[in-house]
Amino acid sequence: MTVVVSTPPTPGAEPDDYQRYRPKSKTDQWICWWSILIFYNLFGLIFVVLTRVMPPPSPHLSTGQIVHFFQVHSLTIKIGFGLLMVVIGFSSWANGLVVFHMKRMSVGSVWAYSYIAALAVGALPGCLFAALCFLTAVFRPDRNPHIMALLYDMGLLMFVGSLGCFATMYLVFALAILLDKNKIFPKWLAYVTIWQIVTEVMAAPVFIFKRGPFSWNGSISFWQGTVIFVIWEVCVVFVLYKAIREQPPRETDAGLLMRSASRIRARRGHEVTADS
């Protein structure tokens, strides 16, 4: 659906319909919005408390220490990542809301589609891959310790070092906000998003370094990137709240449906009177 915001409201038989449907018209969006809060709290619980992926364990453990890590955290990894497999879909609910509002922008829908596609591709290396590797390791504890070490490295390298898809996603998001003339999201959010691109790029060297600020648990690659990510996420939640509040009721899906229904009714009525 392409929404033309500048269209002036059509007077006529419609206000009754609006009045009737208006209170309900944004419930769908509020459900999505609350799902973001629920999802990111679960996300924190899973990644920080249960599976110990954030903050990541050390990149220079010996093979024996890695096997020990999986033994000690076996139960919480199973619970945490098992839970993630169930709730990962919530993130698409949340991102769907962002895309819905991106499609209200004056830029073409292609920006919204690029955003969602980049996220969809990024979800595997950036979120699920660590879960798949860690789950394999804890469910097959009798495997060769070197394979355990490989799973550990693969999971965490992907988790912190996956940047291409997300950097593209942030770029698309920032440019869409800057080019948008409908002012759906404030401009400062575009700039906050550009910080995200910078911190993603600074996380790239995790593949090279096992110690220091650019390793996968380093002050720059992990900590700074995570702090900026949390700030960005809080900003997005806040801005989405405002965008939903400020969206004119006529422009919501329910409002559009009512409008087209009223138009069809009006046209039919017109045809009936013309025939008679």
Place this chain on the structure above:
Amino acid sequence: MTATERTMSPPHDRDTMSPTDEEANSGIRLPGEGSMWVFVLGDMIIFGAYFVIFMIERTSESAVFLQSQQHLNQTIGLINTLVMLTSSWFVARAVRACRAGDYQGATRLTVCGFLCGVVFILIKIYEWSVEIGHGYTLASNDFFMFYFMLTGVHLLHVVLGLIILGIVFRELRRPTLRRASMVESGATYWHMVDMLWIVIFALVYLLR
């Protein structure tokens, strides 16, 4: 919306920008757009953190850092600093020209600033290729790790700055698009890029 923008806009726009009127009248005015200042100040905090981390790592391995620093070409670094400062000077003059209504002059000065930015990138690529040719790469030691990462992330900002200056140029050329706030925002960003380079030059190339 800013006061300068108001003076440049057609009269019918005036009623849309009341909230900042009091500030403007009391003589306090933020050059450029507020959102750009959010970006610039936040970016400076992010870079500030990089510099603090650099200094912490440097104290723990000062011998390696001092010895590796000898392999950098300070002359090239200095030339790049001068190029960057000249570029900033052009952009600052472009803002003044724009405020004075000399849009052609502002356009020319913005182009000069832009070209200096391109020269900066070319010199930086040459400098990197020389270092890599001597066998110093990202993985050589902690000093070169910081050297390539800090100058690299700064170069990313220069590229972004060139895009912003390109937008300023485009808007200056079309009378309907001209906004002093955009020229000021571009200059604000470009001065930040300049300032960050001076700190990087001092910390990475000069600090003994």
